[in-house]
Amino acid sequence: MKLYELIPLCAAIINFGLTIFVLTRNLSGVVIRVYSLWGLAVTIWNLGTYFMFRAKSPVDALFWAHFLQFGVLFVPLSLSHLCLLIAHIPIKRAFYLVYLFVIGLAITNIGPNRFFVASVEDLGYAYYSVAGPGFILFSFTYWLPIISIGLLYRKRKTLPPLHQTRLTYMMVAVCTLIVFGINDTLPILKIYKYPFTDFPIFPFGSLAAIAYGMIVGYSVLQHQLLDIYVALSQVAARFVRLTFLFLIGLAVLLLLSVFDPDPFQPYAFGSALTAMLVSAFAAATLFPRIFGRGDDALERRILGDKFEYHDKLKSFIDNLHAYADTSLLLNDLHHLLVQTMSISSYHIVLLDEKKRVFSAFRYFPLQSKELAELHWDSPILQFFQKTQ
Numbered sequence: 001m002k003l004y005e006l007i008p009l010c011a012a013i014i015n016f017g018l019t020i021f022v023l024t025r026n027l028s029g030v031v032i033r034v035y036s037l038w039g040l041a042v043t044i045w046n047l048g049t050y051f052m053f054r055a056k057s058p059v060d061a062l063f064w065a066h067f068l069q070f071g072v073l074f075v076p077l078s079l080s081h082l083c084l085l086i087a088h089i090p091i092k093r094a095f096y097l098v099y100l101f102v103i104g105l106a107i108t109n110i111g112p113n114r115f116f117v118a119s120v121e122d123l124g125y126a127y128y129s130v131a132g133p134g135f136i137l138f139s140f141t142y143w144l145p146i147i148s149i150g151l152l153y154r155k156r157k158t159l160p161p162l163h164q165t166r167l168t169y170m171m172v173a174v175c176t177l178i179v180f181g182i183n184d185t186l187p188i189l190k191i192y193k194y195p196f197t198d199f200p201i202f203p204f205g206s207l208a209a210i211a212y213g214m215i216v217g218y219s220v221l222q223h224q225l226l227d228i229y230v231a232l233s234q235v236a237a238r239f240v241r242l243t244f245l246f247l248i249g250l251a252v253l254l255l256l257s258v259f260d261p262d263p264f265q266p267y268a269f270g271s272a273l274t275a276m277l278v279s280a281f282a283a284a285t286l287f288p289r290i291f292g293r294g295d296d297a298l299e300r301r302i303l304g305d306k307f308e309y310h311d312k313l314k315s316f317i318d319n320l321h322a323y324a325d326t327s328l329l330l331n332d333l334h335h336l337l338v339q340t341m342s343i344s345s346y347h348i349v350l351l352d353e354k355k356r357v358f359s360a361f362r363y364f365p366l367q368s369k370e371l372a373e374l375h376w377d378s379p380i381l382q383f384f385q386k387t388q
Helices: 003-023 031-056 058-086 093-108 133-156 159-185 202-224 233-258 266-286 297-303 309-318 325-340 377-386
Strands: 117-122 125-133 346-352 356-365
Touching: 003 031, 003 202, 003 233, 003 266, 031 058, 031 125, 031 202, 031 233, 058 117, 058 133, 058 159, 058 202, 093 133, 125 133, 133 159, 133 356, 159 202, 202 233, 233 266, 309 325, 325 346, 325 356
Parallel strands: none
Antiparallel strands: 117 125, 346 356
């Protein structure tokens, strides 16, 4: 097994793991169904690419060429659908006609016919599919992610900062998929070298799939979290951190193998990654303070407390009855809102039911003392009165 063969295999394993992880977060709704379709499609695509690298004959390569196209077919469509759902952009019925179109193309990919995959060609380092008429038709669906970028950009400008963040992640993922997806499509269209160079096309899409798979998965979880549909525990934060560690280790090992590939045989390569992950997991579990606190500014910027604030919030609520000092209670509440949940400002408003007058009891920051006049019939106050 050559090292570059490990890239699509790792991508398949990671994306399948991410899909299962998201599904085990007790999520529901159309967002999760579409994400599951996308994650499964990326997994099939990467797994098929791995076996295309490993194929020993044109017959085997043709089988895996058909197999991986079942994943490729649904990647652009499902990702575009996911973008629209996360951005809360209304989806017209005509959009679902594209699903019928793609399903129809998938049916033509079944069996030995040459409508979707005409044949395969050996490029020396791997077999590649040769596009049939069906693949040419499918290539028009690449416009869907491009259109999604425009829609996300327009929608993003109308949203508050927190919601802008999750759309930013999706835009990065879609742009990455477009660039590297087109890269991997070129050999299928019989373009074997990068324009104006003698460098052969290399399937960087599988390597990029690790990155944008994580980005999309994180964006989906963040979407659910910001909408208060689900709360993630510290297990999720640890999973994300270990995944980042795995990617850093994988990148370093691949870089070292470029300079001296002989020591990096598949067993040694896999053993090094496994040892690194097992050591990191054991250290984080058994000795959580082994490295001290240090400066976690970068980690907080990447992860924030989005994965952990629910545990802290639940703990605070469960222990409310134990507070005997009002000032201590308010100080802990302030820390929870500002430090843990990263709220930039807040007001604690009290109601005098006899006089039916509202007043600001506590506020942050201090210069925000002035409040807009609050009336008994203010919509936001009516909401709290009705819902208690």
